Amino acid sequence: MRRLLLALPFALLPLAVAHAHDEHDHDHGTLAAHEHGVAKLNVVLDGNTLELELDSPAMNIVGFEHAATSDADKAKVAAARKQLEQPLALFNLAQAAGCKEDQQALESPLFGDAAEGDKHEHGHQHADINAHYQLACSNPGKLTQVDLAPLFKAFAQTQKINVQLIGPNGQKGLEATAAKAVVAF
Amino acid sequence: MYLLRLALASLANRRFTALLTAFAIALSVCLLLAVERVRTEARASFASTISGTDLIVGARSGSVNLLLYSVFRIGNATNNIRWDSYQHIAKDPRVKWAIPISLGDSHRGYRVLGTTGEYFEHYQYGRRQHLQLSQGRPFADNPFDVVLGAEVAEALHYKLGDKLVLAHGVAAISLVKHDDKPFTVVGVLQRTGTPVDRTLHISLAGMEAIHIDWHNGVPARGAGRISAEQARAMDLQPAAITAFMLGLNNKIATFSVQREINEYGNEPLLAILPGVALQELWSLMGTAEQALFVVSLFVVLTGLIGMLTAILTSLNERRREMAILRSVGARPWHIAGLLVLEALALALAGIGAGLGLLYAGIALAQGYVQANYGLYLPLAWPSAHEWTLLAIILGAALLMGSVPAWRAYRQSLADGLSIHL
Numbered sequence: 001m002r003r004l005l006l007a008l009p010f011a012l013l014p015l016a017v018a019h020a021h022d023e024h025d026h027d028h029g030t031l032a033a034h035e036h037g038v039a040k041l042n043v044v045l046d047g048n049t050l051e052l053e054l055d056s057p058a059m060n061i062v063g064f065e066h067a068a069t070s071d072a073d074k075a076k077v078a079a080a081r082k083q084l085e086q087p088l089a090l091f092n093l094a095q096a097a098g099c100k101e102d103q104q105a106l107e108s109p110l111f112g113d114a115a116e117g118d119k120h121e122h123g124h125q126h127a128d129i130n131a132h133y134q135l136a137c138s139n140p141g142k143l144t145q146v147d148l149a150p151l152f153k154a155f156a157q158t159q160k161i162n163v164q165l166i167g168p169n170g171q172k173g174l175e176a177t178a179a180k181a182v183v184a185f
Numbered sequence: 186m187y188l189l190r191l192a193l194a195s196l197a198n199r200r201f202t203a204l205l206t207a208f209a210i211a212l213s214v215c216l217l218l219a220v221e222r223v224r225t226e227a228r229a230s231f232a233s234t235i236s237g238t239d240l241i242v243g244a245r246s247g248s249v250n251l252l253l254y255s256v257f258r259i260g261n262a263t264n265n266i267r268w269d270s271y272q273h274i275a276k277d278p279r280v281k282w283a284i285p286i287s288l289g290d291s292h293r294g295y296r297v298l299g300t301t302g303e304y305f306e307h308y309q310y311g312r313r314q315h316l317q318l319s320q321g322r323p324f325a326d327n328p329f330d331v332v333l334g335a336e337v338a339e340a341l342h343y344k345l346g347d348k349l350v351l352a353h354g355v356a357a358i359s360l361v362k363h364d365d366k367p368f369t370v371v372g373v374l375q376r377t378g379t380p381v382d383r384t385l386h387i388s389l390a391g392m393e394a395i396h397i398d399w400h401n402g403v404p405a406r407g408a409g410r411i412s413a414e415q416a417r418a419m420d421l422q423p424a425a426i427t428a429f430m431l432g433l434n435n436k437i438a439t440f441s442v443q444r445e446i447n448e449y450g451n452e453p454l455l456a457i458l459p460g461v462a463l464q465e466l467w468s469l470m471g472t473a474e475q476a477l478f479v480v481s482l483f484v485v486l487t488g489l490i491g492m493l494t495a496i497l498t499s500l501n502e503r504r505r506e507m508a509i510l511r512s513v514g515a516r517p518w519h520i521a522g523l524l525v526l527e528a529l530a531l532a533l534a535g536i537g538a539g540l541g542l543l544y545a546g547i548a549l550a551q552g553y554v555q556a557n558y559g560l561y562l563p564l565a566w567p568s569a570h571e572w573t574l575l576a577i578i579l580g581a582a583l584l585m586g587s588v589p590a591w592r593a594y595r596q597s598l599a600d601g602l603s604i605h606l
Contacts, residue, residue, distance in 0.1 A: 042440040044436055044437050044439060044440060046435060046436040046437050049437055051437055051440075053440060164440070164458060164461050166436050166439055166440075166458070166460075170232075170236065170460050171239075171458045171459065171460020171461050172460055172461065172464060173458070173460070173461030173462075173464045173465060174464070
């Protein structure tokens, strides 16, 4: 309950979330929730395809949510980006499953996505980082779990990841923390 | 080995008390394992109340709320959703099938669900089982056909061809009835052990027809009334539905479709993953589940303490037995070992009998429980978790057996043969 109450002010603030692709994004559009320390991860495995979608407040990943202007901030963003570009290092997948990266897309106002540029004039804003990976696994039968420990280690400000999982055994929802970082299909 | 033989022989000498003690342990072991099995199975069967559905879409509220009214028929929707929105999403190329559902009416406390023929074709529960009709057929073109869930048909004694009148609203006793437009039972579904059993299914056209002459939430009077025959000829396309279920061609698309629906601009919609919402709901009930487990643990503890009492009270009576054993050359640790072995034998017999009771119970009740509660209790070997529990019980029994053993060890040293009875 306390956590929900803590999240309330964030949910009520006007948010600039990374929905550049949203065609219905007008002023009275709905606002996504934004809770520092908590990220969302969607995992879906169907056939040979594994998709991972991480949606996290930028705070968890780089430690701030404004556009990077100082050299130190720019360096932080670049370093985070570099880590996010290596999904196989962030998500520990069984070697035997033979998963290889197919596609990836990183999206965030902090990465200078043009569509988000105009929203930065509103003063205090929240920003998310959205990473979408598609992997091809040659032996998906061996893929029984995803270990998020490297992710928690890389982005230490992430306390909790709400995971939605779709696998051969159907849909699952769970909470992963640094101490309980393994999610099973 | 001779110690074990002695222990067993001594037990056989007090067979009535020993049997009762073993029986108490057996009952508590059986209860613990039964609670464990029902708990695991209840969770599994709860999770399979609905299966094969990728997304459930309703008016924007909470995921548990949407799940409760769309699947469990508990509570009500905060809002309806437009037929246009449903059409728009159902036409998406990624969508394989869509089942619209419309709720709000009832019949003698059972909820009425307005839907389409897709429901009978695509709705799945349990291990991806489809709905089966035990009698009759699904509803067809006639808007006044109704297909009953198994429990409704059984509890209210309906058979094919019976006429029934639906009530407006979902209260058990309703003041407003749709008595001008009775429905005919055309089919009865097989028992599923899910809320489907407690539902009456009508077509969306039927749902629309019974409300067609209503204005401002009350039925029209006099000339404004539209008879069932007139309604049949009218356009019975609903303007709104309560929710809909989606099956997708490709599971990979689930999250992107979910996001698009949640960001749908024309109407605030909420798409949930039923599997995730089910788990969320179960976690709310997890406390009760834990409580049940704790209670059965205490029952096992009671059984074991009963054993401890039985052995301890027998100690005094058996001073002579101990003394004789000592006189023929048994050492004090022999006496202690004897009592530990006795406890072990009692606990083992109790666990064995408990397992026997459990399997006999499962074999007897399996069919009934499956049919009435939708719980499938497998007649399988104990799981690793259950073996662990049994090992813990045995360990606890040994630990408890060491208490009288320690006393006997001390006493047999002090008493020796100079015992005065």
